[in-house]
Amino acid sequence: MAKTLSIWASLMAYEEDYTEEPDGIDQRILIGGAVVGVIILIAAVFLFFPGSENSELTVKVENAESQGLWKAQVKIIGLEETLLSSTDRFGRTTFLDVPLGQEIKIEASGSGFEKAVKNITLTQGKETVTLKLIANLENQAHIKTITFVGPSGVRLEGELITVDLSCSTGMLLDESIQQVSTGFLDVEVPSGCGTLLANVNATGYEPGNYSLNETQIVRLQELITEKGTAKITVKDSEGRFLDGIEVSITDSFGISTGNKEFTSFGEARFSLDSGSYKAFAFDPAAEHTPAEKIFSISPNNQTSISLIMEEVSLGSIKAKAISKSSSAEISNALITIENPSGEKISQEFTEDFVEFPITEEGTYKLVATAEGFIISEEIEVDSDNATGVYELKLAPCTPSTCGLLKIIVKDEDNIPVSNVRVGLIEPETGFFLQEYGLKYTNGEGITSFAGLESGTYAVIAQKYPAQGTSDSFEVIQDTDTEIEVELFIGEGTIVVETIDSREKAIPFGFAEFLNSDGTSLGRLPLDAEGKGTLVTKADKKVFVRVEAEGYTNYTSRLFQVYPNEINTINAEMQKEILGDSPKIEFIGLFNEINSPVNGLNAGKTFKARFKISVPTESEYEQLGVFFRVGEERLVEKDDVYIERINAPTTSIMKGKTYTPPLGEREDEDNLTNNEAKWAVAVWDETVQGIYDVELEINVKDSTTPAKYLPIFYRVFAINGNGEVLRDPFDSELGTGEETSVKQGLYAETYEKGYNENAIEECFEDFCYSERLLDIKEGLFIHSPFDVRIFGNYQLEFSITNNSETIHDNAEIRIMNSVNGVFPDESLNIQSYSIVNADSQEFSSGNETFELPSVSLGDFRQNKTINALFDLRPEELGNTALLVQIVSDNQLVFERFVSFNSVRREDLDVTVLPEVLPAFTEFDLNVSVMLFEEDDDFEAVNDAMVRVERITP
DSSP states (O other), X not given: OHHHHHHHHHHHHHHHHHHHSOOOHHXXXXXHXXXXXXXXXXXXXXXXXXXXXXEEEEEEEEOTTSOBOTTOEEEEESSSSOEEEEOOTTSEEEEEEEETTXXXXXXXXXXXXXXXEEEEEOOSSXXXXXXEOOBOGGXXXXXXXEEXXXXXXXXXXXXXXXXXXXETTOOOOTTOEEEESSSEXXXXXXXXXXXXXXXXXXXXXXXXXXXXXXOSEEEOEEOOOOOEEEEEEXXXXXXXXXXXXXXXXXXXXXXXXXXXXXXXXXEEEEEEOSEEEEEEEEOTTSOBOOEEEEEEEOTTOEEXXXXXXXXXXXOEEEXXXXXXXXXXXXXXXXXXXEOTTSOEEEEEEOSSOEEEEOOSSSEEEEEEEOTTBOOOOOEEEEGGGOOSEEEEEEOBOOTTTOOEEEEEEEETTSOBOSSOEEEEEOTTTOOBOGGGOOEEOOTTSEEEEESOOSEEEEEEEEETTEEEEOOOEEEOTTSOEEEEEEEBOOEEEEEEEEEOTTSOBXXXXXXXXXXXXXXXXXXXXXXXXXXXXXXXXXXXXXXXXEEOTTSOEEEOOOEEOOTTOEEEEEEEOOSXXXXXXXXXXXXXXXXXXXXXXXSOOTTOEEEEEEEEEEOXXXXXXXXXXXXXXXXXXXXXXXXXXXXXXXXXXXXXXXXXXXOTTTOHHHHHTSBOSSSBSEEEEEESSOOSEEEEEEEEEEEOTTOOTTOEEEEEEEEEEEETTSOEEEESOOTTTTTSSOOSSOOGGGOOOEEEEEETTXXXXXXXXXXXXXXXXXXXXXXXXXXXXXXXXXXXXXXEEEEEEOSSOOBSSEEEEEEEOSSSSSOOOSEEEEEEEEEOTTSOEEEEOSOBSBOOOEEOOSBOTTOEEEXXXXXXXXXXXXXXXXXXXXXXXXXXXXXXXXXXXXXXXXXXXXXXXXXXXXXXXXXXXXXXXXXXXXXXXXXXXXXXXXXXXXXX
């Protein structure tokens, strides 16, 4: 560069000399030629001798299949300082100002690959060097064959299935989206892919995300619809709850829904689509008569019914299914009994025999069916002479003995419908012929029955919410028959309403309606009220992406389309989202019927909803959200688990174990498609704006009261520089993928905690929940808290901002006080831990009666503060723990947690009977009295009583 400047300066000086003393036209021409020559010389200097004498070096790191490797580490060695970088999504990284003419060594490495090294000398201003990494044995490319089956396990041949494939490592696949109709898909998994993930979509089935390392058979599920709940209580004639009773549900045609539960504490629960049903209770021990009752279900509501079962006094009938030729038992045969009143009950035969109670006097009829066999001959049994085990003999089907009934189901557009439940009914009565069971159509809408008796039948076809029935037809036992049934699906309506943060309509935007696989149904302009309406076939789930000038985009979660029903999607949009990092906000908790709730309960399903905000100026390589539930390491040992994430067009990975801070390899080896401890959903293509995300979780039936059930969550994004931007921020990881002491899977999270069956108290601005553990007894105590002097207790509480007010200049103050002014010094705080709204922890193990003020961070709507205290009462009588929140020098929250400290000797416990009788049911009566003044005792309400067996 200095050389160039010198030449230019000489030229300018020469030009000035010429200007002062011109010497005619010939000299001017001569000088002009000289100027041109100098310019050419300058260009040559720039071209062949750049002033910096440096090069721009691009290094591309590939696997053996020539696919770029993301996040590979590249080193340039041989310079004054070693240069370090990581590759982008295409496997490239660029180094500037690398000296020309100097030999350098390039090293490239990646997880699961051997290191590659290349020595080069740069000779050009821009160069690209490619290094290929050799995969370790367990990371090598391979072919994987995926089989797709329906809910019944039948391969989906003829069904168009769209599969969006992705790699857990983020590697970009050459052909990520594929479509098949054979029920099979062969995939070439490249080296470095990690776990192969699949987002699977097919019309009429629930969209699903699958880890294909765990299984190569993908079972698609029926569409999940808005359901109601049926609570069935079963008692005997004396009003006592009956356990172990089989409760099943049939629809209005008497067709089983497939739901079957056994009562526990006399109760069974079912989640059902709207409609009319019959609950049927059956005692497998044949000690009680069956009971049934008709009821109705509506979406998002619960129906409770009670069934009374009488004790059996007439005996029972036993039966088994055997082969007519060999007398061998035929397992999985269906045995049906018809009572004298014409009512039928069916049981599946597995071994030995099935048993039916005799509920009335008269003649009973037994018959058996099995796949591949002719229906058995009917056996009549007199209730007065029901002895032994009746054998129902079945003969195998042959072409000459069993005709085939082929059933084809199509919709109103003459398109075959898969996964339709098909049964046979009596044309005159409409009764379901349960002895022939149920079948499901394949991808071509076809199913079949074999072994039918000659007679007149009709077909009923069901796939919620559609249903169809054929005309009656004749079947001849050794002749094939073909029937076609129309299933009318109908149309549903989706309405989009756009509003701003003040709930004011945003006019003249656009709403794009998309299938679950991301294919567009259409893009509609919104009117002056910010509304748009789409009518579409009710056989799918859809989501919507909304845009409006001057506002950020909005992407909804998936919604099911129902026939003749309206789905309304409220899209709240913002003017601008500032910052570099995405943000996540907990919106609320909803039960299985979509009503907002403030707590978790055993045996129930819940949906936690979140809002993700992506900054307006952001450009991310990848956007993701992480969820975890419970406190145990293994999902099998926890009381809560993740069922699914509702986040359209994401790749989802779920794990069964969680082993912080360095157990990522182990945890990613324990992936699952079922009950999960944690889950990650990732968008590879992102747009700025708001994303609506839903997490579905289940609380196990066995969960103990007051059990702590936390939900952990965070959002993250990877920018073009390979930096990981997280909310909340992790001080250990910063913007890195991992460090020597912590891996990215275990990055900091927000926490929203619930105690089983404990409801948050929600006031106008805040929600509050608490629980107290008696450490010695291992029991949670109900408020008001009666505690032992010098006992050890653990108090947990959480406070959630329930308003739109942002408390970003707030602190929490806590002390032992009964008047709010002075410390009481009777309740010793032995240690504490407080996690603020930014997930920062403040803790101490020093004993005190008053805590220093703790900053709450960015305490905005739906964010939570969690606190944990080890307490010891040191004086008798009443005291309290005072909790205050001060925001901008104003007291905005105050709570006195009251304690009453007593001596163990002040409690008088009486137990009757004093001697417990053996092998006899009896009532154990416990009376608890508290000593008061004047030698008087007062009854203690809500005392927690624990009974322990102390002798074997």
